[in-house]
Amino acid sequence: MSQRFVVQVGDPILRKVCKEVKNFNGELAALLDDMKTTVRAEDGAGLAAPQIGVDARVVVVDVEEGFFEFINPEIYYTKGEQVGPEGCLSVKGKQGTVARPEKVKLVYRDRTGKKHKLTAEGFFARAVCHELDHLDGVLYTDKAVEIYDIDAEGRRIANKADAEGRRIANNTENNQ
Secondary structure, three states: OOOOOOOOOOOHHHHOOOOOOOOOOHHHHHHHHHHHHHHHHOOOOEEEHHHHOOOOOEEEEEEOOEEEEEEEEEEEEEEOOEEEEEOOOOOOOEEEEEEEOOEEEEEEEOOOOOEEEEEEEOHHHHHHHHHHHHOOOOOHHHHOOEEEEEOOOOOEOOOHHHHHHHHHHHHHHHOO
């Protein structure tokens, strides 16, 4: 198991519709093991194969509910809506506000090719939707209603307009 390089926005593979996995073999198992190592080393909630330069419908999700491997996943049911912040290992230094379903049901295959169904809710559902979007060449920035810069600790960095607005507001309050 080795850590892989995470490609960044601008790499054409992030905009590809990925190929279906047909061979459930040692090569796939090695890819999944490397993806697990990589997502944990990067402190992410999930990772899709195109993020490490691989054209395959393979995703890993690492959330409070556990670690999951999804091969050829498809969402067949969604319910509700949640709006919240998202980041991406392939979009360093940014975060955005994105609407996602509150609940999803998906069908997928495991590393041996066995078919499974799963229900995800809350942050787990958000992570699943985010990672599955990668398999169709979609980034969270395509869906975000707002995108902003973040620092190394993940805190929002005020842009110049925000800072100027606060400065003016503070001056107005102080002068009253």
